[in-house]
Amino acid sequence: MPKRLALCCKANITPDEEFKTEVHSIKREAKRKLVGALTKFHYRHVERSNDRLRRAKSGKSRSKRDTHEA
Numbered sequence: 067m068p069k070r071l072a073l074c075c076k077a078n079i080t081p082d083e084e085f086k087t088e089v090h091s092i093k094r095e096a097k098r099k100l101v102g103a104l105t106k107f108h109y110r111h112v113e114r115s116n117d118r119l120r121r122a123k124s125g126k127s128r129s130k131r132d133t134h135e136a
Contacts (some may be wrong), residue, residue, distance in 0.1 A: 081089075
């Protein structure tokens with residue numbers, strides 16, 4: 067769209083206190099949920115890493131037992 071045809075509009079309505087508090091609470095809730103989701107993601111990542119480490123350690127110990135017995 068050519069720049070000369072674009073409209074430049076601004077709202078002439080000033081936000082009231084109720085609107086401001088609602089926006090603030092929505093932002094706060096969104097931040098809280100984001101932090102919760104990131105925390106959950108990282109806990110799952112740590113758990114998967116710990117499981118892999120346990121499996122790797124048990125695999126190494128099994129392979130050592132197998133080589134000593136043979």
